[in-house]
Amino acid sequence: MGLYHTEDQAMLKDSVAPFLAENGSIKQLRSLRDSNDATGFARDLWSQFAEMGLNGILIPEAEGGLGLGHVEAGIVLEEIGRNLTQSPFLSTAVAAVEALRSASADIRGQWFPKIAGGEAVIGLALEEGKKHNPAATALKAERSGNGFKLTGAKTFVVHGHVADLLLVSARTAGAAGEEAGITLFAVPRDAAGLTAEADRLVDSSMSARITLDGVQVDADAVIGEVDAGWAPLTALLNAGRLGASAELVGVGTGAMDMTFDYLKQRKQFGKVIGEFQALQHRAAHLYGEMEGARSIVLKAQHMLDDGDPRGEMFVSAAKAKAAKSTNLAVREGVQMHGGMGMTDAYDIGLYMKRDRALNEVFGDLYFHADKLAKMNGY
Amino acid sequence: MTDLETFRKEARSWLEANCPPEMRQPVKADDDVCWGGRNWVFSSPAQKQWLDVMAAKGWTVPDWPVAYGGGGLSPEQTKALRQEMAKLNCRSPLNSFGIWMLGPALLKFGTEEQKLHYLPQIARGEIRWCQGYSEPGSGSDLVSLQTFGEDKGDHWVVNGQKIWTSYADKADWIFCLVRTNKEDKYQGISFLLFDMTTPGVTTKPILLISGASPFCETFFDNVAVPKHQIVGELNRGWDVAKYLLGHEREMISGMGGDGGMASLGSFYADVLADNPVLRAEMAMFEVENLAFRAHSERFMDEWKTGRAHPAYSNLMKYVGTELNKSRHELVMAAGGSDALEWESARTNGGARPRAWLRTKANSIEGGTSEVMLNVVSKRILEMPGA
Numbered sequence: 129m130g131l132y133h134t135e136d137q138a139m140l141k142d143s144v145a146p147f148l149a150e151n152g153s154i155k156q157l158r159s160l161r162d163s164n165d166a167t168g169f170a171r172d173l174w175s176q177f178a179e180m181g182l183n184g185i186l187i188p189e190a191e192g193g194l195g196l197g198h199v200e201a202g203i204v205l206e207e208i209g210r211n212l213t214q215s216p217f218l219s220t221a222v223a224a225v226e227a228l229r230s231a232s233a234d235i236r237g238q239w240f241p242k243i244a245g246g247e248a249v250i251g252l253a254l255e256e257g258k259k260h261n262p263a264a265t266a267l268k269a270e271r272s273g274n275g276f277k278l279t280g281a282k283t284f285v286v287h288g289h290v291a292d293l294l295l296v297s298a299r300t301a302g303a304a305g306e307e308a309g310i311t312l313f314a315v316p317r318d319a320a321g322l323t324a325e326a327d328r329l330v331d332s333s334m335s336a337r338i339t340l341d342g343v344q345v346d347a348d349a350v351i352g353e354v355d356a357g358w359a360p361l362t363a364l365l366n367a368g369r370l371g372a373s374a375e376l377v378g379v380g381t382g383a384m385d386m387t388f389d390y391l392k393q394r395k396q397f398g399k400v401i402g403e404f405q406a407l408q409h410r411a412a413h414l415y416g417e418m419e420g421a422r423s424i425v426l427k428a429q430h431m432l433d434d435g436d437p438r439g440e441m442f443v444s445a446a447k448a449k450a451a452k453s454t455n456l457a458v459r460e461g462v463q464m465h466g467g468m469g470m471t472d473a474y475d476i477g478l479y480m481k482r483d484r485a486l487n488e489v490f491g492d493l494y495f496h497a498d499k500l501a502k503m504n505g506y
Numbered sequence: 507m508t509d510l511e512t513f514r515k516e517a518r519s520w521l522e523a524n525c526p527p528e529m530r531q532p533v534k535a536d537d538d539v540c541w542g543g544r545n546w547v548f549s550s551p552a553q554k555q556w557l558d559v560m561a562a563k564g565w566t567v568p569d570w571p572v573a574y575g576g577g578g579l580s581p582e583q584t585k586a587l588r589q590e591m592a593k594l595n596c597r598s599p600l601n602s603f604g605i606w607m608l609g610p611a612l613l614k615f616g617t618e619e620q621k622l623h624y625l626p627q628i629a630r631g632e633i634r635w636c637q638g639y640s641e642p643g644s645g646s647d648l649v650s651l652q653t654f655g656e657d658k659g660d661h662w663v664v665n666g667q668k669i670w671t672s673y674a675d676k677a678d679w680i681f682c683l684v685r686t687n688k689e690d691k692y693q694g695i696s697f698l699l700f701d702m703t704t705p706g707v708t709t710k711p712i713l714l715i716s717g718a719s720p721f722c723e724t725f726f727d728n729v730a731v732p733k734h735q736i737v738g739e740l741n742r743g744w745d746v747a748k749y750l751l752g753h754e755r756e757m758i759s760g761m762g763g764d765g766g767m768a769s770l771g772s773f774y775a776d777v778l779a780d781n782p783v784l785r786a787e788m789a790m791f792e793v794e795n796l797a798f799r800a801h802s803e804r805f806m807d808e809w810k811t812g813r814a815h816p817a818y819s820n821l822m823k824y825v826g827t828e829l830n831k832s833r834h835e836l837v838m839a840a841g842g843s844d845a846l847e848w849e850s851a852r853t854n855g856g857a858r859p860r861a862w863l864r865t866k867a868n869s870i871e872g873g874t875s876e877v878m879l880n881v882v883s884k885r886i887l888e889m890p891g892a
């Protein structure tokens with residue numbers, strides 16, 4: 129199959145793009161921020177997503193979803209990125225769903241319908257330090273009763289304070305830094321002993337630090353196998369990383385388009401500034417960088433959808449390239465807007481903030497370039 | 507099984523049966539790749555056999571119509587064939603400016619007679635072509651070219667000089683931009699074809715920084731060119747020239763993928779282990795390389811199915827050639843002082859530094875990076891200004 133969207137995929141884009149431009153725009157982001165909204169996203173929009181079927185995009189048809197793939201999820205995420213929409217879509221409908229595929233039938237039966245119906249938000253409690261490092265999990269899970277008792281702390285849990293369920297990586301064997309010995313748990317956020325402390329991030333999204341103080345869960349809260357949580361975690365991370373990459377492409381393209389429009393309007397020295405070759409060359413270079421990012425993201429989406437064994441490597445390349453290109457797009461964007469780029473009234477700065485957060489989530493450029501090197505034996 | 511899968515399977519078994527083992531070894535020396543033409547000396551019987559069987563099948567130009575010596579394959583089949591060839595490490599049976607540049611232009615602008623005459627010769631590797639575009643005073647500003655063809659009724663008499671004509675001393679024929687009207691800059695150029703053995707054509711090789719002389723100064727002194735050897739209309743050669751450049755740029759962009767998707771850093775694991783900053787640079791290159799491979803695949807898929815912006819090959823040329831230059835910078839850095847050795851047999855005659863120097867031309871030949879950025883900015887991004 130060709131490396132471009134099929135007709136069905138193009139139709140999905142044609143329906144999601146105007147919908148989000150109307151209902152999940154930057155105006156909404158500003159109003160959430162300016163009203164000091166404590167949730168971090170618009171609940172109405174989350175319900176509308178469910179009505180459109182989008183929340184079940186990766187959930188198998190037999191379990192009430194659309195049974196589509198990463199290309200389709202990426203189409204939604206790119207529009208989320210372009211509009212700087214605040215939404216639990218990436219964590220809940222994309223990353224969490226991929227992990228929950230390995231959960232017990234009970235857990236799936238309980239959560240898939242809620243996700244698809246827009247009634248549940250899922251937080252990902254994976255990080256313990258300030259840089260992405262899923263293997264560094266130290267949070268302890270000890271056998272207790274017919275289940276486990278979890279003790280420790282997690283950080284950078286986006287929407288964690290309002291999530292209904294948290295996916296928590298915990299150590300059941302081995303030492304921090306090892307992939308083996310990690311177990312992935314589904315923990316209701318209202319479990320006794322679990323506290324969440326929320327803060328607004330630079331991009332106005334809400335993220336929580338979570339503390340688990342002897343939180344008791346049943347044995348069937350385990351996703352996948354005990355000590356072998358790395359497998360569902362990898363599925364979660366592949367989807368999350370690639371989804372974040374698609375969202376980054378949306379952010380970068382949005383910033384780029386906005387900047388190119390500005391270059392065609394703003395006059396200095398008696399000319400439209402887009403006439404200056406110094407800016408034209410940087411614009412063309414940026415376009416090439418964004419096109420490269422778009423291509424590797426699409427390639428990695430095809431690979432995950434086809435179950436290609438190189439998928440994980442291409443996901444890292446996609447996240448790294450999308451991070452690098454989008455970062456260039458927002459930096460050039462602010463610079464080429466001159467003084468205007470520095471003002472809160474102009475949207476370009478909001479793109480810069482969103483890029484920073486998305487760059488960090490699930491591993492930044494440096495993490496993924498390093499991972500790629502390691503996967504290639506150096 | 508879909509038709510495409512059936513085709514892929516059949517192509518694979520055909521290649522397995524017909525590609526000689528020697529032609530599945532990596533290319534080491536220049537003459538490992540066949541360029542064809544009257545004067546070509548095959549480096550081995552296998553090289554000749556490989557060309558012959560592929561040409562007979564139409565697969566030196568798989569997507570050209572069968573009537574012109576091609577394989578008549580669809581874009582999807584062509585892609586599948588290339589993928590199967592890559593999997594089996596099959597060498598290209600024939601490299602040629604005829605295939606990459608002149609052929610597409612003839613397919614679009616040539617008369618039926620011209621197509622039937624020239625295209626099969628290209629497909630079979632019988633005639634080797636060179637490109638007479640650049641002149642000493644007309645490089646990036648190609649349209650200012652001065653080589654002049656004077657109308658003599660049934661023929662033109664061409665006088666002037668070209669420069670940087672790749673393989674002019676080895677080629678049989680030239681496709682050449684010639685001014686046929688001095689009054690009109692753009693609509694005063696014609697696209698002529700002529701034999702390099704025509705009286706009045708001389709070539710003088712130019713030595714490059716890599717030590718090789720792959721290109722020449724080419725002089726025309728009262729060269730007679732029959733009128734039927736024009737492609738497209740009189741004075742409308744610029745349209746043909748630009749169309750051809752689009753294909754040339756597509757071809758050159760592909761060179762950025764020298765090593766394909768294979769990891770460059772994995773070859774240098776030992777050096778990289780002791781040089782963390784170099785390792786980091788290598789890792790960043792690895793990201794760019796995979797991104798470019800995907801970009802290139804996407805571009806080809808879009809280009810072959812008419813989805814790509816017509817100026818997109820300019821972008822690919824820029825990205826691909828800049829990437830290839832950075833690849834060779836890293837190869838040199840990882841090679842350290844070994845990579846400085848220029849002559850010994852052990853270093854294959856200094857293949858590494860020579861290749862590194864050769865890549866510097868990638869962002870010049872076929873239009874410079876700066877010119878590519880100008881074109882992208884104007885034609886794709888629609889930035890204002892002349």
Ligand SMILES: Cc1cc2nc3c(=O)[nH]c(=O)nc-3n(C[C@H](O)[C@H](O)[C@H](O)COP(=O)(O)OP(=O)(O)OC[C@H]3O[C@@H](n4cnc5c(N)ncnc54)[C@H](O)[C@@H]3O)c2cc1C
Nearest residue numbers: 394395396397401404405406407463464465466467468470
């Ligand atoms: C935080 C801050 C504090 C400031 N404080 C003061 C102050 O106290 N007093 C004061 O008077 N001003 C102040 N300024 C204004 C500042 O000097 C201008 O913003 C600056 O000169 C750029 O002008 P501009 O914003 O109109 O951008 P523009 O001139 O519109 O530039 C937009 C973009 O076009 C580019 N560009 C413009 N012309 C060309 C060209 N010929 N070739 C290539 N590229 C070109 C620019 O580099 C920029 O990237 C301040 C600005 C900021 C951001």
Ligand SMILES: Cc1cc2nc3c(=O)[nH]c(=O)nc-3n(C[C@H](O)[C@H](O)[C@H](O)COP(=O)(O)OP(=O)(O)OC[C@H]3O[C@@H](n4cnc5c(N)ncnc54)[C@H](O)[C@@H]3O)c2cc1C
Nearest residue numbers: 637638639640645646670671672867870871872873874876
């Ligand atoms: C290895 C090699 C093989 C070649 N093979 C052939 C061949 O087979 N046939 C053929 O006809 N030609 C061939 N060429 C010539 C090639 O097409 C020209 O070298 C190229 O078009 C640049 O022209 P120039 O060398 O005159 O450089 P110039 O045009 O003089 O450029 C000098 C510098 O100025 C920059 N520049 C020029 N104009 C602008 C502008 N408007 N904006 C910004 N920067 C600008 C250029 O980017 C470059 O960096 C070959 C060249 C090389 C190196």
